[in-house]
Amino acid sequence: MSSTANIDLRDHVEFLQASELNTESYSFGDLSPGLRAFELTGTPCSDSTLLFKGSPIWRFQEDVIFRSDVEILILTGDLFINKTALSRGDYIFIKAGQKVSDFRTHLGFELLWMSNGPNDWIIGETAVASNIAFINPTNAIEMPWMPSPSYEGRPAEEADPALGVKILRQDPETTAYTLMTRHQPGWVDRRLEAHDTWEELFLLQGDYLMGTTGMINGGAYIFRPPTRPHGPQATHTGAVWFCRGEKEIDFQYSYIDWAEGQVEEYLTYMSDQNSEMVSPWGNWWGD
Template sequence: MRAHVELIHEDDYIFHTGELPSGEGKILERRLSTDEEDGSSSLSLHAIGDWGRSAGIAHADTEFYVVEGTMIYGGQELGPGGYVQVPRGTAMDWVRFREGARILHWREYGDCGFDPYTNVAEASAKAAPESGEGVSVIDANRMEWTEAQSVGPLTPLYIKLLHRDPKTGFYTRLIRARKGWTDHRLAHHPCYEEFYTLGGKMAYNFGDIDEGTYCFRPAGVKHGHFIAETDIDWIIRSDGELTNWYTTDEWVKWGGHAENYEHHHAPVISTLPVRSRSRGEWSGDGM
């Protein structure tokens, strides 16, 4: 249960005190999207002072991606492009954000609950035996861009795969579109898709996409008409195997006889996405 967000710029969100139990220091968060049924959240963390937390066990699948500044995980220093993924119930080492850091943080299939331990060895002794494949720690800058499969988008996209769950197909990856990348078709998927824009600009049927623009799109929502005005990079997540189903020559039957109101007071389609004012007016194209 998450709202269709398309598009909101991060700067249009308000700050909350960071909901990161057992941590010490100064951290704020912007809640990009949340699921109030199971606690799943997509957050932008801003360290307004040094912040840290001991080793322990998180109650949700947990991910961190460094946008600016420095994160230290278990003694390993990670700058922009640093990524950590910890499956739910798995022991995670201590983590620290230095003042000024900006970190994207995701919790999936669980809330912010966290059981602290003195060190990672103690946490490992308490971890669930079925806790999964272990912790991934990646510096994306050391990875090569690979061309995406040609089936799907009309012109090449490039990816860096950060994490993929072998059972569910859930993945997190970086995607790059070169200037001039385009696709005029409308696509929808059998899984959800969310992205945060790391840099660049794209014209899009839901509005302009630029650095800091966020989207959460539930399964089945059509989207498309892309034109990359510059090279553009995103971090993208989906909760299953992403298959592109395309619609062309699209049409929508919508309307009725207005008995006691003028046309400009007509009702809106109930599935309009959540958008922020800075994204400007939207024609409804793509719905």
């Protein structure tokens, strides 16, 4: 997270569907770099997450620094930052105050842009004089899936083996995390769960039963403030999630009498539909 004190003021979002969103021109303060975006959640003075689209041959010609730490996940296309080529599945973290001097695309792109604080760009002499950002991409598709580690309330030995995890980043001081999870076809959890951290979720691929929300598909976005119970959960075709939180996740479980029936109803419904996996940005499943 940014070293600047920050209070996250985001509201509960459950849920948005990317295929139903209309993007529009987006400005960073007084700066309009020619990108189209939809703000999934956020406020001008706190964290925000946006779905960005850039046209082929787009470029930003000025040196620029970001006022807050920024995380980027490339969903489609390509992006060049400080002469580093990024492609689908690449995840990067850019520290606040570091300079980007080469910012462009050839194919165009669609990406998730996550600002851990005010979402402002700064150009001019301040940007020119700043240290250049070192871009070290991690390809989230190519990373191997691992068993879930232990978390408070859910030891590793109690994690379902049908659940896989890729840890993309964890802040050594705040324990803020960015990771991906994969749920195998037929995975279920009949409990309700809650967490002390806020939780941000983007369903990259698959289908999912999300408690009283019902069925959601690839392209769904959720943001939950802390301690919001949710569940039961299940998937028919399988699911791949991109997940973030402000501190290491914990698990607080509870039970409700209608959960078993809802899970069975969902799996029966999905089986009757002969549903295929929804993958708006291609295959994120991996080996």
